Amino acid sequence: MAALVVILASTVLSFLLWKFTTHFLFFLFLRPPSHSPLKSIAGPNKEHWLKGNYHRIFQDGFDYNLQLAQKYGGVVKIHAMLGKEQLYVTDPLALHYIVVKEQHIYTETDMFIMGNKLIFGEGLISTLGEQHKKQRKMLNPVFSLANMRELLPVIQPIAFKMRSVLLSQLPTDGGEIDVLPWMSRGTLEYISQAGLGYTFNALEPIRSHSFAEAVKNLAPATLKLLFLRPFVPLIVRNLSVYWRNKLVDWSPVQPLRDLRRIVEIMDEASRKIFFEKKAELENPTTEVIDNEAIKNEGNLGDRMKGKDIIQSCGLNVHHRHFSSLYILASKRTVQARLRSELRRAKLDYAASRHIPLDGSWNDIELPYDVLMSLPYLDAVVRETLRVYPPTSLLSRTCEDASEWRPERWLSGSPARLSQDREQQKLDGTFGDGAEGSAGATPGNRGGVKYPGVYASMMTFLGGGRACIGFKFAEMEIKQIITTLISSMHFSLPSLRDDEQGNNKKEIYWKMNGLQVPVVQPPFGDGKTSQVPLDIRVVREEEDFVH
Numbered sequence: 001m002a003a004l005v006v007i008l009a010s011t012v013l014s015f016l017l018w019k020f021t022t023h024f025l026f027f028l029f030l031r032p033p034s035h036s037p038l039k040s041i042a043g044p045n046k047e048h049w050l051k052g053n054y055h056r057i058f059q060d061g062f063d064y065n066l067q068l069a070q071k072y073g074g075v076v077k078i079h080a081m082l083g084k085e086q087l088y089v090t091d092p093l094a095l096h097y098i099v100v101k102e103q104h105i106y107t108e109t110d111m112f113i114m115g116n117k118l119i120f121g122e123g124l125i126s127t128l129g130e131q132h133k134k135q136r137k138m139l140n141p142v143f144s145l146a147n148m149r150e151l152l153p154v155i156q157p158i159a160f161k162m163r164s165v166l167l168s169q170l171p172t173d174g175g176e177i178d179v180l181p182w183m184s185r186g187t188l189e190y191i192s193q194a195g196l197g198y199t200f201n202a203l204e205p206i207r208s209h210s211f212a213e214a215v216k217n218l219a220p221a222t223l224k225l226l227f228l229r230p231f232v233p234l235i236v237r238n239l240s241v242y243w244r245n246k247l248v249d250w251s252p253v254q255p256l257r258d259l260r261r262i263v264e265i266m267d268e269a270s271r272k273i274f275f276e277k278k279a280e281l282e283n284p285t286t287e288v289i290d291n292e293a294i295k296n297e298g299n300l301g302d303r304m305k306g307k308d309i310i311q312s313c314g315l316n317v318h319h320r321h322f323s324s325l326y327i328l329a330s331k332r333t334v335q336a337r338l339r340s341e342l343r344r345a346k347l348d349y350a351a352s353r354h355i356p357l358d359g360s361w362n363d364i365e366l367p368y369d370v371l372m373s374l375p376y377l378d379a380v381v382r383e384t385l386r387v388y389p390p391t392s393l394l395s396r397t398c399e400d401a402s403e404w405r406p407e408r409w410l411s412g413s414p415a416r417l418s419q420d421r422e423q424q425k426l427d428g429t430f431g432d433g434a435e436g437s438a439g440a441t442p443g444n445r446g447g448v449k450y451p452g453v454y455a456s457m458m459t460f461l462g463g464g465r466a467c468i469g470f471k472f473a474e475m476e477i478k479q480i481i482t483t484l485i486s487s488m489h490f491s492l493p494s495l496r497d498d499e500q501g502n503n504k505k506e507i508y509w510k511m512n513g514l515q516v517p518v519v520q521p522p523f524g525d526g527k528t529s530q531v532p533l534d535i536r537v538v539r540e541e542e543d544f545v546h
């Protein structure tokens with residue numbers, strides 16, 4: 001039996017090796033540079049025979065990414081994995097062509113679509129062309145403004161619950177809490193309760209929920225496999241599910257097995273929720289949230305299953321609130337000014353509606369239109385999403401001759417789309433002075449605007465594949481900041497490793513494809529995402545602008 005396994009394993013591996021060799025050897029060693037379709041475009045030299053420049057771009061790569069655009073401009077030739085060349089694009093006009101005007105030509109890469117299909121199933125994020133358009137049309141009403149107004153009261157109690165959980169963990173005079181796990185648990189609840197009317201009870205302090213854990217571990221696990229992603233199309237096209245599973249079993253790469261387990265947990269939980277919700281809709285014994293996605297599943301034929309929609313929730317747990325809290329924790333006067341705006345707005349709203357102030361002002365909940373139109377809150381959220389976009393690079397493949405600079409945009413040329421790092425770095429508008437206006441977001445370069453759906457920035461992308469949930473994300477972030485900042489004061493960790501205070505505990509934003517906060521040694525391992533903040537209850541004399 002053991003001999004049989006060895007024979008099978010070596011057959012599969014030899015097959016893959018042969019495929020790999022014939023496919024990539026040409027790019028790696030045989031193609032003369034003069035045959036490169038991108039030969040006239042400037043860019044850095046290849047820095048590794050196999051990884052090209054990818055290890056510089058994707059491993060703690062903020063400075064490297066910044067320098068690429070500074071040195072070579074808005075369209076740069078980079079060396080990708082396995083000898084391939086790619087364009088690295090930050091130029092706003094080029095981005096406009098790629099994501100809006102010629103989006104039918106610049107499509108998602110096979111690696112992206114197939115990888116997403118393996119993880120999330122046949123959801124919006126894993127489809128192309130007409131099928132994608134059809135699914136998007138079906139889901140649009142879920143994210144309409146009218147629906148957002150109805151969903152805010154669903155997420156308000158969750159934000160309230162998160163506040164209680166954090167307060168319950170604080171000593172009387174305050175202390176340090178890693179807010180990240182609570183923020184991601186909260187985000188899971190917002191999406192599951194607002195979108196599906198289902199609770200994971202993820203904010204119960206003692207409860208550890210396998211789905212919540214799986215979702216939390218998903219991004220770190222996929223990041224560890226970044227350099228294996230280019231092989232996904234080759235493997236999916238040539239091996240059945242059975243052989244793919246065998247390959248994972250035999251592989252020495254532990255993160256592969258971890259990722260498979262995460263997907264299994266998400267799949268199981270999504271199926272369970274889907275069937276429960278479907279049964280509720282068919283036999284409504286209790287009032288359930290009108291769920292377009294589940295009701296309309298039949299209209300999509302067998303291409304997009306309701307459970308895939310649910311599973312895609314995992315994708316969206318970007319938990320951005322911690323970056324807002326981080327920014328506010330590092331800027332005390334901005335925090336005080338925001339808190340004062342929130343207090344004014346809540347008191348004004350209560351007075352206009354004759355709401356009696358039985359408890360504290362910070363318990364008053366603002367309706368959607370008021371919450372979304374608070375200028376300073378809006379500026380803080382915009383600034384957070386500009387400076388700390390979770391996704392730093394997206395990819396596209398050019399499928400046909402392009403109208404814009406056809407000599408450059410050659411069919412088959414993959415492109416990496418990036419937010420302009422220079423813009424991301426410009427932090428000066430987020431003034432420390434109380435009079436400073438946060439987030440006068442510069443959303444253009446050389447007078448050309450970025451084609452983003454949100455505040456002329458690329459954080460949520462633009463065009464037909466822009467983030468469908470951006471209004472929900474914006475509302476969610478504003479609600480949670482409003483609830484927490486009204487009651488609690490946040491500051492960066494004050495812990496030092498000796499009495500002289502030589503080493504202060506420090507949060508560092510690492511750009512490994514996704515931008516994640518880590519704690520540097522000696523307090524952290526420099527790898528695990530965490531946001532430890534000093535928290536205490538708000539004090540009237542210190543924490544408002546008077």
Ligand code: HEM
Pocket residue numbers: 124125136191312316318320389390391394395458459460461464465466467468469470472473
């Ligand atoms: C701050 C939070 C978020 C950020 C920064 C973000 C960003 C993005 C970006 C950049 C894309 C484009 C990916 C690509 O085409 O390569 C995307 C797509 C998507 N996002 Fe978000 N997102 C966020 C939150 C959400 C939320 C809360 C939801 C849903 C509740 C959501 C649902 C989706 C879906 C379904 C897609 C696929 C859209 C399509 O292919 O048509 N996102 N998001």
